[in-house]
Amino acid sequence: MTRTYLDYNATAPIRREARAAVIAAMEATGNPSSVHAEGRAARRIVEDVRGGVASLCGVAARCVTFASGATEAVNAALNPRFGVGPKESPIERLIVAAGEHPCALHGHRFPLSTVEMAPLCPDGRIDLDWLADACGRPGRALLALQGANNETGVVQPVSEAAAIVHAAGGLLFCDAVQLAGRVSFNAAALGADALALSAHKIGGPKGAGALVAANVDLSLGEPLIRGGGQERGARAGTESVASIAGFGAAIRACVADMAEEAPRLLALREHLADHVRGAAPDAVIFGESAPRLPNTLCFAVPGIEAATLMIALDLAGVAVSSGSACSSGKVTPSHVLAAMGVAPDLARGAIRVSVGWASTDRDAEHFAEAFSGAIRRMRAGRAAGAV
Numbered sequence: 320m321t322r323t324y325l326d327y328n329a330t331a332p333i334r335r336e337a338r339a340a341v342i343a344a345m346e347a348t349g350n351p352s353s354v355h356a357e358g359r360a361a362r363r364i365v366e367d368v369r370g371g372v373a374s375l376c377g378v379a380a381r382c383v384t385f386a387s388g389a390t391e392a393v394n395a396a397l398n399p400r401f402g403v404g405p406k407e408s409p410i411e412r413l414i415v416a417a418g419e420h421p422c423a424l425h426g427h428r429f430p431l432s433t434v435e436m437a438p439l440c441p442d443g444r445i446d447l448d449w450l451a452d453a454c455g456r457p458g459r460a461l462l463a464l465q466g467a468n469n470e471t472g473v474v475q476p477v478s479e480a481a482a483i484v485h486a487a488g489g490l491l492f493c494d495a496v497q498l499a500g501r502v503s504f505n506a507a508a509l510g511a512d513a514l515a516l517s518a519h520k521i522g523g524p525k526g527a528g529a530l531v532a533a534n535v536d537l538s539l540g541e542p543l544i545r546g547g548g549q550e551r552g553a554r555a556g557t558e559s560v561a562s563i564a565g566f567g568a569a570i571r572a573c574v575a576d577m578a579e580e581a582p583r584l585l586a587l588r589e590h591l592a593d594h595v596r597g598a599a600p601d602a603v604i605f606g607e608s609a610p611r612l613p614n615t616l617c618f619a620v621p622g623i624e625a626a627t628l629m630i631a632l633d634l635a636g637v638a639v640s641s642g643s644a645c646s647s648g649k650v651t652p653s654h655v656l657a658a659m660g661v662a663p664d665l666a667r668g669a670i671r672v673s674v675g676w677a678s679t680d681r682d683a684e685h686f687a688e689a690f691s692g693a694i695r696r697m698r699a700g701r702a703a704g705a706v
């Protein structure tokens with residue numbers, strides 16, 4: 320059976336360029352910390368990619384620390400010593416937006432009594448009035464705010480939030496995992512003091528990512544992983560040279576394609592949305608009134624459970640996700656939709672369709688066929704059950 324993969328926000332298929340770079344880097348024998356020729360060759364691979372990550376974010380190469388993925392980068396960054404020099408006031412509070420990924424909501428290292436949750440507006444964006452009030456309260460704050468949400472694709476007003484936080488003397492950390500490679504951005508325009516990135520969301524290998532300290536010295540904080548002096552002491556452990564090489568190749572491919580890919584993916588997403596509305600005119604699209612990533616469609620059909628629909632689509636050869644992949648399997652509705660005020664009954668129907676570099680019009684047609692068939696059968700089953 321033909322399979323159609325429409326779950327790029329969970330992970331993207333590896334790009335050909337990234338696979339080739341991983342395989343080539345596997346041949347680099349040396350440890351990047353070794354001074355001999357083999358070590359220097361491995362070091363060159365790592366430093367080339369460091370330059371690529373830096374230019375993607377508009378920062379200097381020394382600002383980039385490689386990690387095992389965005390979860391580690393977020394965990395490492397979100398601590399009360401976040402970039403705070405000896406002469407600066409300490410960070411006393413963490414404000415975390417209610418729709419953040421669990422790696423920020425549960426992975427930070429702040430005492431819980433110092434953590435506040437910033438509410439979202441019904442369109443999925445952070446409530447900036449609430450933020451301004453919160454920043455007016457005593458205590459220097461760090462705000463953790465995504466560039467774009469993994470479930471709904473809603474793009475956060477990061478630069479506006481940064482202006483509010485900075486005016487109050489605070490700092491902003493941006494989880495740019497879903498933004499990177501899809502929308503062009505740079506740390507200064509976002510107003511982000513630091514950012515996290517993940518390789519596998521952009522067609523690189525799983526298990527690589529970066530913490531980008533755009534405007535702060537994150538080496539002042541307590542490293543999450545201690546041991547050798549790799550990554551200037553900020554992250555111990557021999558660098559995963561092959562994964563880093565794949566990360567770099569994926570970045571290059573995304574940057575080269577972005578101008579054509581963004582409108583192509585947007586057209587594909589709108590095509591998918593038309594199919595959804597055609598088969599289920601009562602479908603609700605979440606975050607529709609906010610700016611969204613061009614590749615993400617999150618919707619629910621009233622009365623239809625996401626788990627049932629997702630299984631029906633999977634059996635018909637189409638891979639989508641319900642809520643975020645990390646919480647799949649849980650029956651609790653998405654915390655993101657709950658924060659947007661979506662009723663639990665409707666939220667339980669949330670399906671996320673996300674497209675990317677290998678998605679085609681044929682994929683949209685396959686989805687349309689599978690989706691309309693599933694909806695027809697479910698509605699017929701319900702009508703028969705009601706007789």
Ligand code: PLP
Pocket residue numbers: 328329387388389390391420422465467468469494496497516517518519526527528645
């Ligand atoms: N942040 C967001 C918005 C994500 O979507 C993900 C992936 O699910 C992560 C962080 C974690 O990334 P990684 O899988 O590299 O740890």
